[in-house]
Amino acid sequence: MAADPKALKIAAARAALDYVQDGMKLGLGTGSTAEEFVRLLAEKVAGGLKVVGVPTSVRTEELARSLGIPLATLDDEPSLDLTVDGADEIGPHLALIKGGGGALLREKIVAAASSRMIVIADESKVVETLGAFPLPIEVNPFGLKATVLAIEHIGRQFGLTGEIRLRMKDGKPFVTDGGHFIVDASFGRIPATKAFADELNMIPGVVEHGLFIGLASLAIVAGEGGVRVIDGKN
Numbered sequence: 435m436a437a438d439p440k441a442l443k444i445a446a447a448r449a450a451l452d453y454v455q456d457g458m459k460l461g462l463g464t465g466s467t468a469e470e471f472v473r474l475l476a477e478k479v480a481g482g483l484k485v486v487g488v489p490t491s492v493r494t495e496e497l498a499r500s501l502g503i504p505l506a507t508l509d510d511e512p513s514l515d516l517t518v519d520g521a522d523e524i525g526p527h528l529a530l531i532k533g534g535g536g537a538l539l540r541e542k543i544v545a546a547a548s549s550r551m552i553v554i555a556d557e558s559k560v561v562e563t564l565g566a567f568p569l570p571i572e573v574n575p576f577g578l579k580a581t582v583l584a585i586e587h588i589g590r591q592f593g594l595t596g597e598i599r600l601r602m603k604d605g606k607p608f609v610t611d612g613g614h615f616i617v618d619a620s621f622g623r624i625p626a627t628k629a630f631a632d633e634l635n636m637i638p639g640v641v642e643h644g645l646f647i648g649l650a651s652l653a654i655v656a657g658e659g660g661v662r663v664i665d666g667k668n
């Protein structure tokens with residue numbers, strides 16, 4: 435019988451707690467896996483662990499606050515010890531696609547402000563090549579069509595074609611915590627290269643994209659056979 439996906443998320447989240455030490459300043463990720471980590475962390479806090487969390491979304495902030503985890507903003511604590519977050523895909527060298535939940539901008543800012551980022555996921559997220567999961571790209575609503583054309587142009591330069599679709603919610607464009615839109619690029623494969631990432635970031639209407647390169651140092655992945663750790667250095 436296939437393992438329960440929620441149980442796998444909890445297993446990965448529980449293993450990440452081993453990396454949390456008293457006094458740490460922690461980036462708190464977004465998504466269903468990161469939320470399991472927040473719940474388990476809250477149990478530790480209730481048991482006396484002293485940490486302060488910086489949430490990567492309003493959703494995570496509300497959950498963490500409701501569970502009694504002491505919180506700060508990144509302005510209060512601009513240098514963090516560790517961020518624990520989920521991912522939509524984990525590729526070679528721990529290149530990631532993130533943003534399925536729409537939190538990629540704050541997630542990337544928080545991860546970049548952390549000495550270490552640990553990704554937690556179930557085994558289904560580990561892939562040989564990124565891109566079966568459409569790449570979320572956060573864009574300014576102004577000039578949306580021009581920005582999409584520019585993304586298509588960059589895609590073609592890297593041999594990529596595919597639909598770029600505005601993310602919708604309840605019949606309206608999905609709006610991020612930062613007040614932007616998200617387009618999801620179904621290129622089928624995403625080159626996990628700095629050149630591609632940089633070219634996307636050069637488009638004026640692109641606020642940030644969900645390709646995370648060189649940010650995660652460790653992945654904790656739970657599968658039916660147990661939990662394994664992937665070191666980003668390998």
Ligand SMILES: O=C[C@H](O)[C@H](O)[C@H](O)COP(=O)(O)O
Nearest residue numbers: 465466467533534535536537
């Ligand atoms: O914007 C959302 C985040 O990048 C999530 O970490 C990602 O979508 C994975 O979420 P989940 O753990 O729910 O699959």
